[in-house]
Amino acid sequence: MIERHLNIPKIAQRLSQLNLTLEDFKANVGVDRRTIERLISGKTTTPQRETVRIIAEFLDLPVHEILALGEADTAVPLSEQELYLPMTGAYCVGREREIEQLDRAWSDRKLNLFSIVAMGGAGKSALVNRWVGMLAQDGWRGAERVFGWTFHSQGMRDTVASADAFFDAALRFFGNAEPGAKTAWDKGKRLAHLVRQQRTLLLLDGIEPLQEPPGPKAGQIKDAALAALLQSLASQQPGLCVVTTRIGVADIDAWHSTTAEVLNLQGFSDDAGAEFLQVLGVQGPVAERRAASRTFGGHVLALQLLGAYLKETRGGGCQPPLRDYHAR
Ligand SMILES: Nc1ncnc2c1ncn2[C@@H]1O[C@H](COP(=O)(O)OP(=O)(O)O)[C@@H](O)[C@H]1O
Ligand SMILES: [Mg+2]
Structure with missing residues (x-):
């Protein structure tokens, strides 16, 4: 289990932005007084998710910002x-x-x-x-x-x-x-x-x-x-x-x-489709490759097959008659 700590510097910074004292925070955050004291002093680590959620809501911050996850994330090795x-x-x-x-x-x-x-x-x-x-x-x-x-x-x-x-x-x-x-x-x-x-x-x-x-x-x-x-x-x-x-x-x-x-997941944009055809060895002007990609709805596998076909039959050229494929 990852040990999570409250990110106290971040919380302090936020409190000052909100013009609140630490005492205001402890009294009003909506978490049991003893729990919040122990978390702030570091006596307890790994606060419960619900506690974290309540604190984050009170401070109007995303959850990951009030946890000292930055260090935890890099400190935890993949087992x-x-x-x-x-x-x-x-x-x-x-x-x-x-x-x-x-x-x-x-x-x-x-x-x-x-x-x-x-x-x-x-x-x-x-x-x-x-x-x-x-x-x-x-x-x-x-x-x-x-x-x-x-x-x-x-x-x-x-x-x-x-x-x-x-x-x-x-x-x-x-x-x-x-x-x-x-x-x-x-x-x-x-x-x-x-x-x-x-x-x-x-x-x-x-x-x-x-x-x-x-x-x-x-x-x-x-x-x-x-x-x-x-x-x-x-x-x-x-x-x-x-x-x-x-x-x-x-x-x-x-x-x-x-x-x-x-x-x-959508099909490739025209630009990505044109680049993909090029990677597959299809030559020809970018406008033609963009149009070809659009004709095939940017569908990746369809473009892969088209690329292989053009390379095989047209030596990699997509012109002239790529426009033949357009929406017949
Ligand atoms: N963004 C991409 N760039 C290059 N090749 C891609 C890309 N997305 C898919 N492909 C290739 O297209 C083929 C089909 O993709 P795949 O991820 O297997 O589709 P799906 O999982 O949706 O069925 C695979 O050979 C894959 O390598
Ligand atoms: Mg798949």
């Missing part, structure tokens, strides 16, 4: 990581805004679940891989444990998709000591409990094989253990769970915009 994520290309184009959103999600202690939703081939897995690489480069920014899993190929192989292999691997990774759970639901709850013990980054890639297809139950998770896990994590945890899927996770709708955030 373990295991990543079973799909391979994506070495070169990542665009996605600056989305990376920023993920950065914010990671540092926002109130956010527990971040889902990235888009059709197949839109670049969800590539985005996650890119971001994970950046986190690794930054020494994992305070993540104590990182576990990543892809459900994708499983769903292709198995007719009845289940999350069993994931739970076996994850329970082992997170140090499950108890014998088998009674129900699938218990299993999900137990993993959530273990995940919560530390500041964990949990990456679940391509969970759509375990969700209901479009229709009356669209997006609901069919696997009870996975449903329990995501619901538990959405409601409370010190880290973040990032999910990618083709269809929004209905089970966590209730947390939407509070502790859960959804990113509907």
